[in-house]
Every structure is written in C-alpha cells, then in structure tokens.
Amino acid sequence: MFELKGAMTAIVTPFKDGKLDEEAFRKLIKRQIEGGIDCLVPCGTTGEAATMDLDEYERTIGIAVDECKGKIPVLAGAGTNNTKKVIEFAKIAISAGADAILSVAPYYNKPTQEGLYLHYETIAEAIGVPLVLYNVPGRTSVNILPQTVIRLSEIDNIVGIKEASGSLNQVSEIIEGAKDGFSVISGDDFLTLPMMSIGGTGVISVSANVVPELVARQYDAFVEGNFDEARQLHHKLYKLHKAMFIETNPIPVKTSLALMGLVEEEFKLPLCKMSDANKEKLKVTLKDMGLI
Incomplete structure (x- = not known):
C-alpha cells in the first residue's frame, strides 16, 4: 500500500x-535509491513534464x-490545466506501473475553489489509485485553500498534498482539519523541517537530485528524534536549496548535475541553459559543498 511519507525526489529528466x-536516467535513479531516498517522483515540474509528448512520458x-x-x-506526475488530459496521462502512468499519481493544480485557467474540487474529484474517480494533490500557487496562480483540501481529503483515494504555498499557517489548517491519515508533505526544501515539526510527513525535494543522502538523512534524523542533527542538516543544506532557485527550476538543479558529470546540460524550450553569471554563483555553492 502506498504511503505518502519520507524523503522523495522530484527527479530531473536527462535529455x-x-x-x-x-542510460543517464537509469544511473540517476540508482543513485537516488543508493542514497536512501524513499520514493521517486518522475515527470513533475522538475522533470520538465510540460514539454513531453505521450510517448516520452510513458517511456520515462x-x-x-x-x-x-x-x-x-513511484509517484508519477500527471498534471495540466485540462482535467480530461490529466486522466489520460495518469492512466498511462498507471499502466506503466506507477504506484500513485501526483497532480498539480490547473494553471492559467484560474478555476474557482469549486472548480478545483470537481477537477480532483473527477480525476480520483477515474483512476482509482492513490492521488496526491499539488499546491504551488507561485507557478499556477491559484491556491488550493485549506477548506478545499479538507473537503478533498474525504475522498478515499486522495491520500495527501504536496504543499508549496510557503504558508505554515495554511499547512497547520490542513493538518488540523483533514481526515485522519491524510498526509501533508513539503514541496519546498526550505520548509521541510518546519513543516515536519507541525505534523508534515516528508518532502518532495529538488535538492535531493544533487545530495540524496543528505536529504534522506535529514528526514530520518527527524523521525528518529535526533532533532539537533536534523536542524544541523537543515542549515548545511540551506545554501544549496537557495542555489537551486537562482533561476527557474529545473535549470539550476540540472546544471548542477551536468557540472557533476551525471547528465548533459540540455533542456527543452522554453527552458534554456543558465546565464554565465548565475552559473558561476552555482559553481561556488557546489564547490563549497565538495560536489565539484
């Protein structure tokens, strides 16, 4: 049975x-597993899923x-601003063997809260497998409000939410109001530790692409009650977390992996290579952490 908890990686898609x-993708996945990551999340924002066609998506x-x-x-990303298309992608992922589906809130359309509820209700009914909501207002221009999440938590196969609103107040409201067993995980590496301290169950991490063992250890330290170690790892990782967002994700993380010799420095338009100035800043952080 799928459980939404632990240190999970929003993995890049190498091109x-x-x-x-x-070949590079398989090596990246093996590295994640060896690093102690609890769940793999392919074909999300970090995986450049928005520019994949159906065949690429299925193969990935x-x-x-x-x-x-x-x-x-495997928690597979399947999200767009067309409910019917989300179901189509989700069914492909399920047929390929994915354990659960992560679906970002519809972007651009700016649906109402009732529209968001109906969107996710329709997906959940169509796919049957565990469904995880993904709230990231900075990218979608719509916020799945706590009361909507609480309503959705009553649907049997909606098992949790990846919360990237940046609001601990919103996270608290969801945790207090949602049904028992509904998981709230961090969608923001900066807030993993604070969110876990109020009841969050883990993180879907960008930084884990680069340092899976450290992100996994931070989670493990917290659940083991080693709070000092978890806090020390939070501060150790802070500069890396910042560096991962000096340009639009996944440009910095993919560039980091390229500098480490793990992938090609290649993106799909409209994403492109990092500016030279930001790349130099990124190199400083990676060197400070002993990664290059």
Whole structure:
C-alpha cells in the first residue's frame, strides 16, 4: 500500500540530442535509491513534464518503474490545466506501473475553489489509485485553500498534498482539519523541517537530485528524534536549496548535475541553459559543498 511519507525526489529528466537519455536516467535513479531516498517522483515540474509528448512520458515512467520495482514506490506526475488530459496521462502512468499519481493544480485557467474540487474529484474517480494533490500557487496562480483540501481529503483515494504555498499557517489548517491519515508533505526544501515539526510527513525535494543522502538523512534524523542533527542538516543544506532557485527550476538543479558529470546540460524550450553569471554563483555553492 502506498504511503505518502519520507524523503522523495522530484527527479530531473536527462535529455541528449533532444531525446530522453535512458542510460543517464537509469544511473540517476540508482543513485537516488543508493542514497536512501524513499520514493521517486518522475515527470513533475522538475522533470520538465510540460514539454513531453505521450510517448516520452510513458517511456520515462516505464524506466522509473523498472528501476524502482521492489525497492521504492513511484509517484508519477500527471498534471495540466485540462482535467480530461490529466486522466489520460495518469492512466498511462498507471499502466506503466506507477504506484500513485501526483497532480498539480490547473494553471492559467484560474478555476474557482469549486472548480478545483470537481477537477480532483473527477480525476480520483477515474483512476482509482492513490492521488496526491499539488499546491504551488507561485507557478499556477491559484491556491488550493485549506477548506478545499479538507473537503478533498474525504475522498478515499486522495491520500495527501504536496504543499508549496510557503504558508505554515495554511499547512497547520490542513493538518488540523483533514481526515485522519491524510498526509501533508513539503514541496519546498526550505520548509521541510518546519513543516515536519507541525505534523508534515516528508518532502518532495529538488535538492535531493544533487545530495540524496543528505536529504534522506535529514528526514530520518527527524523521525528518529535526533532533532539537533536534523536542524544541523537543515542549515548545511540551506545554501544549496537557495542555489537551486537562482533561476527557474529545473535549470539550476540540472546544471548542477551536468557540472557533476551525471547528465548533459540540455533542456527543452522554453527552458534554456543558465546565464554565465548565475552559473558561476552555482559553481561556488557546489564547490563549497565538495560536489565539484
């Protein structure tokens, strides 16, 4: 049974000559598993899913499932601003073997709270498997408000939310009001520790692409009650978290992996390579952490 908890990685999708770099992707996944990550999250924002066609999407999920099977679960991203298309992508992921679906709030349309409720209710009914909501108002221009999340938590297969509103007040309201067993996880590396301190159950991390073992250890230290260690890791990781957002995600994290020799420095338009000035700043952080 899928449980939404632990240190999870919003993994990048490596490309080479405009196509999925399958060899590099498999190596990245193995590195995540060896680093102690609890769940893999392919085809999200960090994975550049918005620019994938159906075949690329299916192949990416298939590789993730193949590498993770019997080791860790796969929470596949399936989100767009068209409810019918979300269901189409989600069913592809489920057929490929994904354990659960993560779906970002519809962007651009700016639906009402009732529209958001109906969107997720419709997806949940159509797919049957565990569904995780994803709230990131900075990207979508719409905030899934706590009362809407609380309503959605009553639907059997809606099991949690990736919260990236930046509001601990909103997180508190959800945790207090949602049904028992509904999980709230951090969608923002900066807030993992604060969110866990008020009842969050983990993180879907960007930084874990670069340092899976440190992100995993921070989570483990907290649940083991080693709060001093968890706090020390929070501060150790802080500069890296900042560096991962000096340009639009996933440009910095993918550039970091390229500098580490793990992927090609290749993106799909409209994303592009990092500016030289920001790349130099990124190199300083990576060198300070002993990563390059």
